[in-house]
Amino acid sequence: MAADAVLYGDERKILVLGIGNILWADEGFGVRAVEHLAAHYSFGPEVQIMDGGTQGLYLLPVLEDLETLIIVDAIDFGLPPATLHHVEGSAVPATIGARKMSLHQTGFQEVLALLDLRGHAPRAIHLVGVQPVTMQDYGGGLTEAVAQQVSPAVQMVLDLLKQRYGVSPTPLQQTSAPGAGVITQAVARTAYEQGRPSEELACRYGDERVLARSGV
Template identity: 95%
Template sequence: MAADAVLYGNERKILVLGIGNILWADEGFGVRAVEHLAAHYSFGPDVQIMDGGTQGLYLLPVLEDLETLIIVDAIDFGLAPATLHHVEGSAVPATIGARKMSLHQTGFQEVLALLELRGHAPRAIHLVGVQPVTMQDYGGGLTEAVARQVPHAVHMVLELLAQRYGVCPTPLQHAPAPGAGVMTQAVARTAYEQGRPSEELACRYGDERVLARSGV
C-alpha cells in the first residue's frame, strides 16, 4: 500500500470518474474512457469506476470525503487537438474553469467548490483530459483522433493508480457485456455509434433517434 494512502474502515476510497455528454462528439471522451477501463480491468473494493455523465451537483454525495478523485474529461487546454494532458491538485478546478466548453464543466466546477467549502474535498485530485477536435457534432461519436487516445488515457489512469496509490487492477480475460458496470448497454459506445445513421443520412442539427422521442 502506498505510504500516502488513507484508510476508511477497511477500504480506500478512490474514484475514477468520467464526465461529459456522449451526444456531443468528443465531449463524451471521459465517459468512453471509463467504459473502456471497466471493460478491460477488474478492481478491488478500494477503487470505483463511474460514468458521471453531466450530473453536476447530483454527484456531490458520491464525491464527499474521497481519498482520491481521478477525473477524465474533454478539456480545452489550449493544446493541439487530441493531445492528452494531466494536471493535479489546485490546478484541476482552475483548468476546468479556465476555458469552459460545455455546461457540465460549469456544474462540475461548482461541485468541486462546494466540496472544498464544506470541508469534504478529496484528499488528492487528478484530471486526465484530452483536447477535443470537435464538440459540435450532435449525436456523433468520438472523432477518430480522440478515439485513438482512449486507451492511452486509460494507461495514464492506470499509471497514476499504480505509482501514486499502489493499486494494480487485474486484466479481464473475457470482456463483459458492453457498458457493464458503468452504463446501460444501449448507450455503450459500440451500440451507440453503430446505431447512428451515416453522415449522409444523419440529421446534423440533432440525432433523429433522440428527436423522434421528444416529438421535435
C-alpha cells in the first residue's frame, strides 16, 4: 500500500468524480470519462466511480472526509483545444475558478470552498482536465478531438491511482453494459450520440433524448 494512502476501517475512501453537462458537447467530457472507466475496469470497495453531473452543493455529503478526490472535467486551461492537463492540491480550486466556462464550475468551486471551511476537505485532490473544443453545441456529443482524449484521460486516472495510492483495478474481460452503473443507459454515450435527431426534426418535434416523457 502506498505510504500516503489512509485507511478508514477496512476501506480507503477514494472517489473518481466526473462532472459536467452532457447536453453541451465537450462539457460532458468528465462524465464520459468516468463512464468509460467504469465500463472497462472493476474496483474494490476503496474506490468509488461517480457521475457528478451538475449537482453542485448536492455533492457535499459524498465529498466529505475523502482521502482522495480525483475530478475529471472539461476546463479552460488556456491551452490548445483537446489538450489534457493534470493539476493537484491547492491548484485545483484555483484552476476551476480562474476561467469559468459553465455554471457547474461555479457551483463546484463553492463545494470545495465549503468543504475546506467546514474542515472536511479531501486530504488529496487532483484534477484531470481537457481543454474543450466547443461547449456551445446543445444536444451534441463530444467533438472528435476531445473524444479521442477519453481513453488517455482514463489512463491518467489509473496511473494516479496506482502510483500515488497503490490501487490497481481489474480490467474487465467483457465491457459492461452502457452506462456501467454510473449513468442511465438512455443517455450513455453511444446511445446519446447516435440518437441525435436532425436539425429539422429537432426543430419540429424536439429532441426525445432530453424531453420529459409522460408515464416515465
